[in-house]
Amino acid sequence: MDDHASVASEIEPAQLLRLHRQMLFLRMVEEAIAVRYAEQEMRCPVHLSVGQEAAAVGVCEALLKTDHAFTTHRCHAHYLMKGGDLVRMLAEIFGKADGCVGGRGGSMHLMDRDCGLEASVPIVGASIPLAVGAALADRLDKKDHISVAFLGDAALEEGAFYEAANFASLRKLPVLFACENNLYSCYTHLDQRQPSRNLTALPKAHGIRAWEVDGNDVGAVHEAAHEAVTHVRSGQGPAFLLMHTYRWLEHCGPDNDDHLQYRPEEEYGLWRERCPLVVSAASLRERGVLDDAVEDAMRAEFVTRIDEAFAAAKQAPLPEPAAAAGHVYA
Amino acid sequence: MPERIINLAEALRECLAESAARDSNVLVLAEGAEDPVPMFGTLRDVGERATAEQVIEMPVAENGLVGVAIGAAMMGKRPVVSFQRVEFALLAFEQIVNNAAKAHYISNGEHKVPLVVRLVVGRGWGQGPEHSQSLESVFAAFPGLKVIMPAFPADGKGMLAAAIEDDNPVIVIEHRWCHYTTGDVPAGYYTESLDGPRRIREGSDVTIVATSYMVLEAMRAADALAAAGVQAEVYDLRVVRPLNLSAIEESVARTGRLLTVDTGHHMFGVGAEIVAQIAQRRFGDLTAPPRRLGLPDHPTPSSRGLVPGFYPDAARIAEEVGDMLAIPVDKVAGVVDDLRRLRGDLPIDVPDPFFKGPF
Ligand SMILES: Cc1ncc(C[n+]2csc(CCOP(=O)(O)OP(=O)(O)O)c2C)c(N)n1
Ligand SMILES: [Mg+2]
Numbered sequence: 001m002d003d004h005a006s007v008a009s010e011i012e013p014a015q016l017l018r019l020h021r022q023m024l025f026l027r028m029v030e031e032a033i034a035v036r037y038a039e040q041e042m043r044c045p046v047h048l049s050v051g052q053e054a055a056a057v058g059v060c061e062a063l064l065k066t067d068h069a070f071t072t073h074r075c076h077a078h079y080l081m082k083g084g085d086l087v088r089m090l091a092e093i094f095g096k097a098d099g100c101v102g103g104r105g106g107s108m109h110l111m112d113r114d115c116g117l118e119a120s121v122p123i124v125g126a127s128i129p130l131a132v133g134a135a136l137a138d139r140l141d142k143k144d145h146i147s148v149a150f151l152g153d154a155a156l157e158e159g160a161f162y163e164a165a166n167f168a169s170l171r172k173l174p175v176l177f178a179c180e181n182n183l184y185s186c187y188t189h190l191d192q193r194q195p196s197r198n199l200t201a202l203p204k205a206h207g208i209r210a211w212e213v214d215g216n217d218v219g220a221v222h223e224a225a226h227e228a229v230t231h232v233r234s235g236q237g238p239a240f241l242l243m244h245t246y247r248w249l250e251h252c253g254p255d256n257d258d259h260l261q262y263r264p265e266e267e268y269g270l271w272r273e274r275c276p277l278v279v280s281a282a283s284l285r286e287r288g289v290l291d292d293a294v295e296d297a298m299r300a301e302f303v304t305r306i307d308e309a310f311a312a313a314k315q316a317p318l319p320e321p322a323a324a325a326g327h328v329y330a
Numbered sequence: 331m332p333e334r335i336i337n338l339a340e341a342l343r344e345c346l347a348e349s350a351a352r353d354s355n356v357l358v359l360a361e362g363a364e365d366p367v368p369m370f371g372t373l374r375d376v377g378e379r380a381t382a383e384q385v386i387e388m389p390v391a392e393n394g395l396v397g398v399a400i401g402a403a404m405m406g407k408r409p410v411v412s413f414q415r416v417e418f419a420l421l422a423f424e425q426i427v428n429n430a431a432k433a434h435y436i437s438n439g440e441h442k443v444p445l446v447v448r449l450v451v452g453r454g455w456g457q458g459p460e461h462s463q464s465l466e467s468v469f470a471a472f473p474g475l476k477v478i479m480p481a482f483p484a485d486g487k488g489m490l491a492a493a494i495e496d497d498n499p500v501i502v503i504e505h506r507w508c509h510y511t512t513g514d515v516p517a518g519y520y521t522e523s524l525d526g527p528r529r530i531r532e533g534s535d536v537t538i539v540a541t542s543y544m545v546l547e548a549m550r551a552a553d554a555l556a557a558a559g560v561q562a563e564v565y566d567l568r569v570v571r572p573l574n575l576s577a578i579e580e581s582v583a584r585t586g587r588l589l590t591v592d593t594g595h596h597m598f599g600v601g602a603e604i605v606a607q608i609a610q611r612r613f614g615d616l617t618a619p620p621r622r623l624g625l626p627d628h629p630t631p632s633s634r635g636l637v638p639g640f641y642p643d644a645a646r647i648a649e650e651v652g653d654m655l656a657i658p659v660d661k662v663a664g665v666v667d668d669l670r671r672l673r674g675d676l677p678i679d680v681p682d683p684f685f686k687g688p689f
Binding site (some may be wrong): 043095097103105188261262317323328 | 361367387389417420456460628631636637638639
């Protein structure tokens, strides 16, 4: 099995510009949530993806709408990039009847079957086997969809990952394990939770092909994701994509919690310098496809879109209490 | 002795620090054991007076690590494993049920598993279906496990110490809102017996048995009912398993009426077992059918729009008691209105500061 270390980015400028746009959109959505959270109208825990945009954007760019995605507590970016509707996402976070699951789940349970975002599960590791199961069903039904399990570095500590990876590899199932290593589980660094070794050794030990990329370089993520997805879709079995990235805000909530000093200032500083948007913007500007005017226009467009979505979500009605008793059984 | 008013979270922290300091076999395991706010602060500085090896950072690997704790317990360690939500221990359910609960039995009494598993019920602020469950009755279904639910600071500190000293696996279910209850807590190490319920209010008209946070709602209801001339006797169940109902039996023999209030689902809940046992043993003493309050028969929704009516509260308890006693509707309505008014405009998904105490 050959090593697929660092894929160099050879992405076309037009495509990179599109990915940059999507990252900017995600950034602005999450920042808008963070800013407005203090209004206390979004009454559920939120796990924001600021700093990790390139992973969701790069992976989802390589997927088809008909592919299935399963994700975690940190699901906003995956939901939106898989094609989820912003108003329905915000309405869910606001606990509204128009939310993507009618207010039942809040921020940690986003889903939209129309775009293949099948489930977000806030129990670490718990959605990984579901992705493998979806892949099994597609295999049995002779459909050419693939499934993606988004996971964090901590999920690699859970038995569920190993059990699911073993079976996926055994049956050569069409599933991509997309792992965002942001170095932390809540306040706890990877080094306090796992021995030092390359994380791709874990899937490789199951006979699963693995790619490893700079998770803040959206072009590199997309290229690696594209290769991994091509491998999976061609029926050669599962793939694992390791993306190194960093969460900027607190684990759960709208704020920066670095006053707690659980992570070194220099570490955060280095990752901020490697902001996914800065990386892509630099490349785009160098190639002459991005300038201040283009950037400003994008921002203006998104401000309007996001403001409108917040207004719609806020205006939407709360669900009726009686609705809580529905859907216990099919 | 001067008063020392602290909350339950702080009292539990003191207990853990003192337990670890006095017995080097006590091990403290948690995901984020050395966080800035470990386990809602209840593990803060716990290792300070103990040795560094006693505090163990847990990978996010619940079944494996609870199994590791059980193995260490079989060799004489006294591990305390803390989870920030009840739900995370479901991944460790296999180890808890098959190994912890049964090792003593299967080994013909040779193995002991002095394990403590602390679980927090995360009510409020839209926690939703997988971060707010109160599953005491699930754990209580297994012989070999003990299940305790401290509600008050002084009691909780001593109960946790007793759980750590206990040679059996003890599941401690802590309601997040109870962490804020305050009271006069003795300094230093002590234990409180895990022998059964405590009567926290005397009365002659109805016996209310509540668990954890619902004890506080029941007390509030009882106070309001007293204004309407109804005397409710309130018990804090404390220990779900082993279930010792002798005090409740004696109470029901006097009041003739039993109402249970669970923090978990009422179906197959703790109240169901209590009602069944009392009905079997004290049928002749009952003057009204016993009743159960608890969570309705569906998962916990996140939205504040879906939550009204989901959790029993003092007003609901008062209504239920009024109905059991066939008190004129207008009289109960006054009590219920007063209770609802007390809550004022407070949103439904945050704790009402009333229960903070001190008690
Ligand atoms: C089984 C389980 N254990 C613990 C938790 C508490 N928890 C919620 S998020 C989280 C961190 C997970 O870290 P990682 O998988 O790396 O994802 P990240 O938050 O970094 O995106 C933990 C421990 C949980 N939700 N489920
Ligand atoms: Mg992480």
